[in-house]
Amino acid sequence: MTTPAFRPDPETFDKLYRGEPVFEGGPAPTGIPWDIHQAQPRIMELEALGGFSGEVLDIGCGLGDNSIYLASRGHSVTGLDGSPAAIEEARRRAAAAGVTVNFDVADATDLSGYEGRFDTVVDSALYHCLDDDDRQAYIAALYRATRPGARLHLSCFSDGNINGLIAPLGAVPETNIRDTLTANGWRIDFLGPTTYLGNAAGFRMDESGLPQHLTDQMPPEALEQMREVRERFAKIADLLDGDRVYLPFTVVHAHRVD
Numbered sequence: 001m002t003t004p005a006f007r008p009d010p011e012t013f014d015k016l017y018r019g020e021p022v023f024e025g026g027p028a029p030t031g032i033p034w035d036i037h038q039a040q041p042r043i044m045e046l047e048a049l050g051g052f053s054g055e056v057l058d059i060g061c062g063l064g065d066n067s068i069y070l071a072s073r074g075h076s077v078t079g080l081d082g083s084p085a086a087i088e089e090a091r092r093r094a095a096a097a098g099v100t101v102n103f104d105v106a107d108a109t110d111l112s113g114y115e116g117r118f119d120t121v122v123d124s125a126l127y128h129c130l131d132d133d134d135r136q137a138y139i140a141a142l143y144r145a146t147r148p149g150a151r152l153h154l155s156c157f158s159d160g161n162i163n164g165l166i167a168p169l170g171a172v173p174e175t176n177i178r179d180t181l182t183a184n185g186w187r188i189d190f191l192g193p194t195t196y197l198g199n200a201a202g203f204r205m206d207e208s209g210l211p212q213h214l215t216d217q218m219p220p221e222a223l224e225q226m227r228e229v230r231e232r233f234a235k236i237a238d239l240l241d242g243d244r245v246y247l248p249f250t251v252v253h254a255h256r257v258d
């Protein structure tokens with residue numbers, strides 16, 4: 001199954017981080033679906049196995065918990081995100097954790113001023129937020145921002161199924177990742193299924209709360225997908241231990257060719 005595309009712009013992300021309705025006339029957010037107040041378990045595991053070295057870039061770092069964890073493990077980390085509200089909160093969390101991370105606002109599709117800076121890049125759920133043109137620009141920008149031999153760990157929504165849950169929106173076909181990376185100077189070492197720990201509060205949103213003018217514009221398959229995700233989530237909601245769910249992702253480990 002191909003999941004309908006959902007490509008929010010940077011201002012939409014910023015509103016979500018500010019707790020404001022992301023659509024005019026829409027409901028206030030019920031939670032940030034990726035805010036779990038800790039690093040992704042897969043990133044912690046990868047770090048323990050030596051997956052991070054040199055200058056680390058956490059691109060699309062959001063609220064900064066992955067960056068903060070990596071810094072707490074002794075890495076020199078830069079966390080960049082397009083949302084000023086996210087970066088402000090990431091700085092606050094880093095200060096509370098007592099670690100130093102270079103957090104800043106930047107557009108991942110450009111990254112001017114960061115040329116030749118990084119040895120390891122982690123993308124935790126940014127790639128699926130971009131449309132095809134922006135994915136090309138983004139992976140090319142990562143090439144410019146890294147040094148020869150740099151490693152890239154990228155994970156995004158897949159069309160898989162984890163214990164009944166499917167991606168809410170925006171699943172990326174594996175061929176799209178393969179083609180974009182190889183066309184922009186990256187060699188793939190591994191590409192396969194993984195999981196991403198999400199905040200179930202984000203699943204409590206339903207399309208009946210969306211304003212009519214918005215649902216009128218949405219492709220029918222996107223509305224259908226939202227309904228299906230909500231129904232699936234309702235079946236497991238009472239069984240959850242806390243407000244966390246694992247979601248189907250693809251992970252790719254790649255390195256810069258030269």
Ligand SMILES: C[S@@+](CC[C@H](N)C(=O)[O-])C[C@H]1O[C@@H](n2cnc3c(N)ncnc32)[C@H](O)[C@@H]1O
Pocket residue numbers: 010013014034035059060061062063080081082083086106107108109123124125126129
């Ligand atoms: C799904 S969130 C993931 C956040 C974080 N990496 C995590 O796993 O918790 C995607 C993030 O990418 C950011 N983003 C989206 N488009 C971007 C762009 N063009 N440049 C920089 N950041 C962007 C959003 O602001 C958001 O914080």
